Amino acid sequence: MKKLNAIIFTLLMVFSIKAEVSKLNVVATLPDLGSIAKEIGGERIKLTVLANGNEDPHFVDPKPSFIRVLNQANVLIDNGAELEAGWLPPLVNNARNPKILGYSPNHIIGITGVKMLQVPIGKIDRSEGDVHPMGNPHYLLSPDNCLIVASNITESFSKIDRQGAQFYQKNLEKFTQRLNEKIIEWKKMLQPYKSTRVVTYHKSFDYFIDYFGFELFGTIEPKPGIEPSPSHINELIQKAKNSDVKLIIIEPNRPKKTPNQLGKTIGAKMVILPLMPGGGGSPDDFFGWYDYIVKTISESLKQ
Ligand SMILES: [Zn+2]
Numbered sequence: 001m002k003k004l005n006a007i008i009f010t011l012l013m014v015f016s017i018k019a020e021v022s023k024l025n026v027v028a029t030l031p032d033l034g035s036i037a038k039e040i041g042g043e044r045i046k047l048t049v050l051a052n053g054n055e056d057p058h059f060v061d062p063k064p065s066f067i068r069v070l071n072q073a074n075v076l077i078d079n080g081a082e083l084e085a086g087w088l089p090p091l092v093n094n095a096r097n098p099k100i101l102g103y104s105p106n107h108i109i110g111i112t113g114v115k116m117l118q119v120p121i122g123k124i125d126r127s128e129g130d131v132h133p134m135g136n137p138h139y140l141l142s143p144d145n146c147l148i149v150a151s152n153i154t155e156s157f158s159k160i161d162r163q164g165a166q167f168y169q170k171n172l173e174k175f176t177q178r179l180n181e182k183i184i185e186w187k188k189m190l191q192p193y194k195s196t197r198v199v200t201y202h203k204s205f206d207y208f209i210d211y212f213g214f215e216l217f218g219t220i221e222p223k224p225g226i227e228p229s230p231s232h233i234n235e236l237i238q239k240a241k242n243s244d245v246k247l248i249i250i251e252p253n254r255p256k257k258t259p260n261q262l263g264k265t266i267g268a269k270m271v272i273l274p275l276m277p278g279g280g281g282s283p284d285d286f287f288g289w290y291d292y293i294v295k296t297i298s299e300s301l302k303q
Contacts, residue, residue, distance in 0.1 A: 023043075023044060023045055023046045024041065024044060024045040024046065024074050024075060024157065024160065024161050024164075025045075025046050025048075025072060025073055025074040025075070026041060026045045026046065026047050026048070026073070026074065026075045026077065027047075027048045027049075027050065027069055027070060027073040027075065027076050027077070027100075028047065028048070028049045028050070028076075028077040028078075029049075029050050029051060029057075029060075029076075029077065029078045029079065029084050029088060030049065030050070030051050030057050030060075030078075030079060030083070030084070030276055031049050031051065031052065031053045031276040031277045031278050031279075031284060032140040032275075032276045032277060032286075032289075033049075033077045033078070033079065033110055033140070033149065034047055034049035034077075034277075035277045035284065035285055035286035035289060036140075036146060036149050036150050036153060036175075036286055037077055037153055038285070038286070039150065039171060039174075039175045039286055040150055040153045040154050040157060040168055040171045040172055040175065041153075041157060041168070041171075042167070042171055044157075044161065044164045044167060044168075045075075045157070048069050048073075050066050050069070051276070052278060052279075053252075053274055053275075053276045053277050053278030053279030053280075053282065053284060054252045054253055054278070054279050054280065055253060055276075056251070056253050057079070057083050057084065057275065057276065058083060058084075058086055058131045058225060059086055059087065060084070060087045060088075061087075062087045062088075062090070062091055066091050066095075067091055067094045067095050068095075070091055070092060070095035070097055070100065071095040071096065071097050072097075073095075073097060073099070073100055073106075074099065074106060074160065075099075075100070075105075075106050075107075075108060075156065075157070075160065076092070076100035076106065076107050076108070077108040077110060077153065078107075078108075078109060078110065079110050079111060079137055080109035080110050080111035080112065081110075081111045081116060081134060081135065081136075081137035081139065082131075082132075082133065082134050082137060083137035083138070086131070105155075105156040105159040105160050106156070106160060108152055108153055108156045109152075110139075110140075110149045110152065111137075111139065112148075112152050113148045113151075113152065114139050114145045114148050114149070116134075116135040116136060116137075116139060117135060117136040117139070117206055117207060117210065118132065118135050118136040118203070118206070119134065119135035120133070120134070120135065130223045130224055130225055130226070131224045131225030132203060132224040132225070136203055136206050136207070136224075138203070138204045138205070138206065138207060138275065139207055140207075141204070141205055141206075141207040141208040141211075141275075142207035142208065142210065142211045143179055143182070143183050143186075143211065143290070144211070145207065146179065146286070147175075147176060147179060150172055150175050150176070151172060154168045154169060154171070154172040178287065179287075182287060182290065182291075186212070186290065186294045187212065189294050189295070189298045190212045190213075190294060190297065190298060192298075192301075193214070193246075193297070193298065193301045194212075194213040194214070195213060195214070195215055196214050196215065196246050196247065196301060197214075197215045197217040197243060197244055197245045197246060197247075198214050198215065198216060198217060198245065198246065198247040198248070198249055199216075199217050199218050199219065199220065199236070199240065199245055199247070199248045199249070199262070199268065200216065200219050200220070200248070200249045200250070201219065201220045201221060201248075201249070201250040201251060201254045201259060202219065202220075202221050202224055202225075202251065202254070203219055203221075203224050204251060204275050205249055205273065205275075208293070217239075217240060217243060217245050218236050218239060218240065218245075220233070220236070220248075220250075220258060220259060220262065228258065233258060233262065236262065237262065237265050237266060240262075240266045240268075241265075241266055243266075245266055245267075245268045246268055246269065246301060247268055247269055247270075247271060247297070247300060247301065248262060248263045248268050248269065248270045248271070249271055249273050250270065250271075250272055250273075251272070251273065251274070251275045251279065251280075252272055252274060252275075252279045252280035253279075256270070256272075269300050269301075271296055271297065271300045273293050273296060273297070274289060274292065274293065276289070277289035
């Protein structure tokens, strides 16, 4: 009997190790993409997210350990709108993993099917270090775009892990249903503040502002990725003085002195909002992150 128990135990161990090994090894560049991958992949994936929620997604610290992580990945999920252009390409090249290069189900390009804001017409101007030369890459701040990305992820996971196709599809349905319910709740919470004028540090919340009907009055950065000069701030103050701007939105990684002073001068409140899950002490799951943003805005405007 003891022997039989030992055999059963060994078999169980082998099967559990096998289950662990057969999990899809997924790498997401950023926590917003990772949080959606988690909703779809659940326990069938082993997820690694390269950046943390407090980092600037344009300038993530490219740790050497990322090369090994990328080398072993089955799937890479990236933003695809040049958001990671400043740090990801050398890591992917050094990882020498043919699976995640180019176009294949193993390389999920989040932006596929998303309508990007601020796409330049005509010549692309990269002068002065503008980090949004192709358009605004912060598209996951629109819930509708999150649904598109979730469906891109489902399609790829289902192609690579065919046995899990039904599981992923079910999770997509669950995610879609919950998100649609949440959208109604979030719109209701923000409805009283429609058309409120806001200033942001970077052009990072444009999709959110657009989606929930706020008005972007101006930005502290003169151009995305360019730090403000005193004359730019003075211009912004003059413009904003009698314009009833209520909120100044900054990300957790921004310097607080200038936005704070600006807020005091023009009578607006400064709030720190997480551009990505886990940033600024927000929850690191998808719905917790969005809930936190909506709640923070509605509470700041209520007072
Ligand atoms: Zn940006």
